[in-house]
Each structure stands twice: as C-alpha cells, then as structure tokens.
Amino acid sequence: MASPVGSMPPTSPNAVAFAATQAPMANGHLPNGTHGRRIDSSTERIQIVNDEKQFTPDLGAQIGRWGLRDAGFGYNIVAVFGSQSTGKSTLLNRLFGTTFDVMDETRRQQTTKGIWMCRGKEMNVMVMDVEGTDGRERGEDQDFERKSALFSLASSEILIVNLWEHQVGLYQGANMGLLKTVFEVNLGLFGRQAQNGISTISTHSRTLLLFVIRDHIGQTPLANLQATLTADLNRIWESLSKPTELRDRQLSDYFDLAFTALPHKILSADKFESEVLNLRTRFVDKTSEGYLFKPAYHKRIPADGVAFYMEGIWEQVQTNKDLDLPTQQELLAQFRCDEISAVALSEFHEQAKSQKRPVESGRVVEGLGALMRNWRTDALTRYDRDASRYHQGVYGRKRTDLITALDATLSPLFLGQLKNLHKSCLVTFKKTMLDGLRGETYSFADVVSKARDECEQTFSEGAKEALVDDTEWSWEDELESLKEEVQAVADQCRKDETKKMINLIERNFKKHISEPVELHLNKATVEMWDGVLRTFKVTLDKAESTYSIKAKSFNCTDEENTSSLAALRKRAWLALRAKIDEQTADPVILGKLRGHFEERFRYDEQGVPRVWKPTDDIDGAFKKAKDETLELVPLYSKISPVDSALEYSLPSEATDSINTEDFDFPSTLVVFSETKTMELTNKFRRDADAYYVEAKRSTVSSVAQIPYWMYGVLVVLGWNEAMTVLFNPMYFAFLLIAMASAYAIIQLGLVGPLFQVSRTVGNELQRQAANRLREHFSEPVLAEAIRASSGNDDGDHDNVRQEMRTR
Numbered sequence: 001m002a003s004p005v006g007s008m009p010p011t012s013p014n015a016v017a018f019a020a021t022q023a024p025m026a027n028g029h030l031p032n033g034t035h036g037r038r039i040d041s042s043t044e045r046i047q048i049v050n051d052e053k054q055f056t057p058d059l060g061a062q063i064g065r066w067g068l069r070d071a072g073f074g075y076n077i078v079a080v081f082g083s084q085s086t087g088k089s090t091l092l093n094r095l096f097g098t099t100f101d102v103m104d105e106t107r108r109q110q111t112t113k114g115i116w117m118c119r120g121k122e123m124n125v126m127v128m129d130v131e132g133t134d135g136r137e138r139g140e141d142q143d144f145e146r147k148s149a150l151f152s153l154a155s156s157e158i159l160i161v162n163l164w165e166h167q168v169g170l171y172q173g174a175n176m177g178l179l180k181t182v183f184e185v186n187l188g189l190f191g192r193q194a195q196n197g198i199s200t201i202s203t204h205s206r207t208l209l210l211f212v213i214r215d216h217i218g219q220t221p222l223a224n225l226q227a228t229l230t231a232d233l234n235r236i237w238e239s240l241s242k243p244t245e246l247r248d249r250q251l252s253d254y255f256d257l258a259f260t261a262l263p264h265k266i267l268s269a270d271k272f273e274s275e276v277l278n279l280r281t282r283f284v285d286k287t288s289e290g291y292l293f294k295p296a297y298h299k300r301i302p303a304d305g306v307a308f309y310m311e312g313i314w315e316q317v318q319t320n321k322d323l324d325l326p327t328q329q330e331l332l333a334q335f336r337c338d339e340i341s342a343v344a345l346s347e348f349h350e351q352a353k354s355q356k357r358p359v360e361s362g363r364v365v366e367g368l369g370a371l372m373r374n375w376r377t378d379a380l381t382r383y384d385r386d387a388s389r390y391h392q393g394v395y396g397r398k399r400t401d402l403i404t405a406l407d408a409t410l411s412p413l414f415l416g417q418l419k420n421l422h423k424s425c426l427v428t429f430k431k432t433m434l435d436g437l438r439g440e441t442y443s444f445a446d447v448v449s450k451a452r453d454e455c456e457q458t459f460s461e462g463a464k465e466a467l468v469d470d471t472e473w474s475w476e477d478e479l480e481s482l483k484e485e486v487q488a489v490a491d492q493c494r495k496d497e498t499k500k501m502i503n504l505i506e507r508n509f510k511k512h513i514s515e516p517v518e519l520h521l522n523k524a525t526v527e528m529w530d531g532v533l534r535t536f537k538v539t540l541d542k543a544e545s546t547y548s549i550k551a552k553s554f555n556c557t558d559e560e561n562t563s564s565l566a567a568l569r570k571r572a573w574l575a576l577r578a579k580i581d582e583q584t585a586d587p588v589i590l591g592k593l594r595g596h597f598e599e600r601f602r603y604d605e606q607g608v609p610r611v612w613k614p615t616d617d618i619d620g621a622f623k624k625a626k627d628e629t630l631e632l633v634p635l636y637s638k639i640s641p642v643d644s645a646l647e648y649s650l651p652s653e654a655t656d657s658i659n660t661e662d663f664d665f666p667s668t669l670v671v672f673s674e675t676k677t678m679e680l681t682n683k684f685r686r687d688a689d690a691y692y693v694e695a696k697r698s699t700v701s702s703v704a705q706i707p708y709w710m711y712g713v714l715v716v717l718g719w720n721e722a723m724t725v726l727f728n729p730m731y732f733a734f735l736l737i738a739m740a741s742a743y744a745i746i747q748l749g750l751v752g753p754l755f756q757v758s759r760t761v762g763n764e765l766q767r768q769a770a771n772r773l774r775e776h777f778s779e780p781v782l783a784e785a786i787r788a789s790s791g792n793d794d795g796d797h798d799n800v801r802q803e804m805r806t807r
C-alpha cells in the first residue's frame, strides 16, 4: 500500500490564503515586533505560540470571545502531537469541529506552525494543534518540538499521539525519542514535588496519552499494536535517567494510556468517518463508557486563568527552567487571587466609606453590624466565587489576607460605633435617671437600677448587633468602662440627691424649731435652755429618722450615712444657733429685757399698770426690777441647760463631706461674749433709767395741774370787763356783730370747719402754754430727782439729764 504521505500536496489552500494576507509570513516567519499574533476571528482560532516561540498576549481575550471565561472548571484542554503531515489537523477538525488548517492534498508541506488553539464546536473544549515533529523546515533543531511537547503535556488533559500504523515499532518514526523527552520532563515536573515531601502523585498531574493509529488497515490487530507501543513506552521509561527518589515510579503512576485506530481516510473513507465519529463520542458523551475527559486529568485551572497559566508555563519552557506545575499554579493563583481580591476590596471600601463619616461624627448608625456583615460577606462571596478555583493554598492565604484587610477597615467602624454607643447610653442613662427623680415619691435605688439596666441592655444589644462573625472583636471591655462611668454618675447623683434631701430636711427642721424655740426664749426662766434643747433634740431625731428612711432607698454606704448624718446634725445645730441669734439680736434681746423690766416696774403684782404717787417707793421698785432683769443677761449669754442630760455636743472637726468649713462647737454654745454682755447691760440700763425718769415725771405732772379755784379768781377779776362790754355801745355793737357773724356761720354750716380750725389753733396755743407752764414748774422737781437718784447710781446723772432733755 502506497504511503498516504507521499500523496500529500505541499501546501493547503488555507495556507495560501493565510500567506496572502500575511505576506512576510509566507515562509513561516513573522516580522519582528508583531509578537507573531495571528488571530483569525472568523474561524475563531488563535495562534498561541508563533513559530518564533512567542506567546500571544491575546489568549485571555480570545477565551472571553469563545465564551469560556466564566466556565470555571467546566472546560477541557486537549492537545495533539505527532509527526508533520500525519493528519493531525484533519483529525482534530473531525473530532471537535475545529477549523485548523489542513494541508492541501496535492502538496506536501508543513501546515501548522507553532501552536494553535481553537474552541471545539458547541463544546467547552480548548483544542491545541501543535506543530508537527520531525519538521523538514526545522531540520535538526529539536528545541521547538521538545518545548511544544512539554507545553502540551503541562497544559492539556489529554495528549493525542498521532502516528501512522507503519510507524509503530519504529523508534524515531513513532516519535519515541520525543516521548522519551516528554517522560523525562514529566519526571522533572514531579521531581520537585516529591523532594518537598509530597510523595503522593497528584491526581491533577495525571495525563492521558491517547495513541491514535492512523491508516490502520487491520492486518495487525490493534491489540498487537497496543502491546508493541506499550512495550516500547515501558522500555523508554526504564531507560530514563530518573531522580533517585523517583527510581521506583512506574509509567502508570503518571500516565494513563489509551489506544485507538482509524482506518485509511481515502481508501476506507466511510469506515474512517464512522470510526472518527465513534472516537468523537468518547470526547463528547460523558455517559459513554470510554469517556476520555476524566476529572483526574483536569489541571484544575479556572478558565479565566488559563491564558495566564499557559503563558507562565511557556515562559518557563522557554527559559528552560524546571517546569514546576504547582509553582506555576501558585503564581497564577497569586496573580489572579490578588486581582480578584483587589476588585472585591475596592467595592467593599466604597460601601464602607458611606458609613465612615457618620460614625466619625459620633452618631450611632442603626444596623451598622448588619451592613458590615453584608459588605464583608459580599466581598468574600465575590472573592470565593472567582478565586476558589485557583490553587487552594494560595486561595486560602489570599482569603486570609483579604479578611484581614476587610476587618482592618471594619474594626475602626466597630470601635467607633461602640464609643458612640457608650456616649449615647450614658446620656440616656443620665436623662432616664433625672426623669425618674422628679417628684417626691421616687425610690432612688429603684430609679437608678432601672436606668442602669436599661443602659447596659441597650449597650449590649447595640454592641452585639455591631459584631461581625468570625472576628475576635469584643465589646465587654467597653461595657465594663460604661458600667464604671454609670456607677460614677449614679454616685454623683446620689450625693447630689443626698445633699438635696439634707437641705430639705434642714429647711423642715428650721420650720419646726422656729416657733417652740422662740417661745422658750421669750420665757426667760432658768430652765429656758432645757426647753430649747429638748425641742432641738426631738426635732433632730425626727429629721434623722426621715433621713434614714430616705437613705435606704439611696443605697447609701455606712460611711456616707455617717457623713450625711454628721452634716445634718451640724446644720441642725447651726440652724438652732441662727434662730437663737435671731432671738438674741440687739433690738430683740433689749426688747425682751425691757419687757421683763416693765413687767416688774410698771405693773404691780396683779399685772395692773402702776400710777406713781409721790409717796410711792419708786427707787426701790426700780432697783428690784432692774436687778432682776440684769440677771437675765448671763442666762441668755450661754446655752446651758439645768438638766445636764439635755446637754448637746458635736465633734468640732469637719466630719462630713458636705460642710468642710471650720467648726468649733464649744464656741457655738456662747451666745454673748463678755464684751457683748457689758454692752447689752449698759444699753438696758439706759432704757431702765428712762423708765425711771418717766415714772418720776408722772408724779411731777400730777403736781403741776392748775387748781380749779383759779377759774373762780378769773371770773371775779374779769367781772368789770364783762360789764364794760355790755354797757358800752361800741363794744356791744361789736358783740352784736360777733353774734350775727356766729349766726351766719351756723346758718351757712361753717361751724364744723371753723370749729376745727379753732380747735387746732387752740390746741397749739394750749400746747405752747402747757410747755411754758411745765418749764416754769419742773426745774426745781428735776433738781430734786437728780439728787435722789445720786444715792442709787452715781454714773447715771448724765444719762438722766440727757433723757430728760430728749423728752
């Protein structure tokens, strides 16, 4: 049978067309600087590596145009390699509906240059058509075929090894040399993984080598060909120079082998087509028994990362570095995860920014926790959706980084919210407490505990709401600090309330002692202070018990109670002293002394006012009353009860926190100092002397009365003058005129006014006259009075004279 190769034409029509549009590339070479891109969008193919070994930067976009970008893992990659012009492109086009160039039948020339990729028709398969090996154009240069083989192996799940039936059993003809390279590279790939301690062979690294034996005429059964090929492969495997640690590895540890044969395309065209269709079913129908795209072969690269992944592999292949698939995957994953994370983070920042200002301005943002949880979940979901398909280690690490970045943004919001919550709860607590303290019937402890509970509950609820799951944030410390502040506010308020209560009690105390104390002090007896102190103590006891009842609801400490009671006692005592001071002020005490004196001097034992007669013992009565009254001054000057049990004392030092000014209790017992006593005594004496003088004067006044016989003398002496008026016509006429005037006045009703005027004038005249008469008659009596009083009190002459003059 003639070799089909020999009948193949050197150039295909497509290649000619392509050469026409890419003139400089007719010889397979691209001009410098073009990066060798040849994108034929109409046939949806792309040359991913040109024949100058440059990788296209457009693969990612092309994958997008194929609609595979969001396919995730739902795609497959298959590659082909084999000798030049062995019908590889033809096979791929038949199997996957791709549009790779096929060599013109009439010429025999290399068609596929570099590596091309095309999407399978109506299937998520990326198919790579790789430049044929043993290329006449490349001559001895095996660099590209090695690299392309390496690349195909690293990036595809299934590597179709295309060979003629007659090549089976040949070493170079069947590309066994190339396969040996592939196997060695394969070991190189997994060698590092094994050295790193990952001894198990990754299932992701398994690859299916599908041997497609072309132009199978059936003389040699497929099983025999398969055995030959397997034996050849195992022999190659044994001859590989393996790393020590992989010495025991078998071919089957890394590769699955599958074999199929296709009849002659031209001689048995129908059978060829039907067999191709059968083979296609194994690629397409997942339910078919021999389905080839097993999950174990998948490289686990998400579709949107394929371009970057392949570029990385090619770069490593190009630079002859060890092809480290995990590292490549990691690099890819790092790149993509960073990108995905950045996108998620930027959207997240936009969302978080909206609440930053309100929180910073001190506002408690309602439902901030829910918002933050949503933003966080959204960002992570976005990240997980796109990044979880990449290398799990990198994905996980980047996820942790992303979470750290998210939490770093959310944490200030959380802390700000806590701070604002703290402030607002404290304000509410104060308000609730003050509202509750209105009126008179509240229980302070109940009000405070209710407000405190509300405050703590509000804070806890708000703080819990603001929490974000899976964070180590805590709000308990803030709650503790809030509790401390609430306690401080409550304490301060309790102190204020206690002060208010003490003030109220003090006011009531003053009201209650005012009248009894006044009464007692008005009754100037020896037991006067007993009465005052008894009243004081009874009222104070009542005040103290009022305090104790109230203090219970304030939850005051013993210390506070002691302090408050001390303050209350002191203030009560000072209130008493103020009352005593009021009652012993100069005019008041002098009034009391005067009253006391008057009672004894101006009234007799029956309380009847005395009318002094010259015969009365004014001096004796005066002295007695004065002495008795002066005895009162020492009585008033000091608070000293007769009954020592009623004595009261207070510690002098400042024992309370309410009044801290100096307080000297013994000094508060003294009402009048000695100087004051002297002063009062003197003042009283002057008053008493005046009374004495008045008494004396009253006797003088009675002596100075005009005797009735004087009026008789006046009639007798005036008789002649009356007769003269009656019998003198002129005087009589005057009399008549006067009488007529009087009559007219009476008739006109002017008697009243005239009488009033007359009486006023008369009174004035009478007063003047009386003064004259008194002056005339009292001088000798005064002299006698002064003489009489000189025996009693030598120092009072001037006073008496002065008083007399005033009066």
Ligand SMILES: Nc1nc2c(ncn2[C@@H]2O[C@H](COP(=O)(O)OP(=O)(O)OP(=O)(O)O)[C@@H](O)[C@H]2O)c(=O)[nH]1
Binding pocket: 003, 004, 005, 008, 009, 083, 084, 085, 086, 087, 088, 089, 090, 091, 101, 102, 103, 104, 105, 106, 109, 110, 111, 112, 113, 130, 131, 132, 214, 215, 263, 264, 265, 266
């Ligand atoms: N005898 C025979 N000829 C075939 C078969 N399949 C394809 N051909 C022919 O072989 C020639 C080469 O076909 P291609 O599909 O271009 O081969 P290729 O391996 O892709 O060639 P390169 O572009 O060099 O990689 C074409 O003229 C095909 O018609 C086959 O199964 N048997």
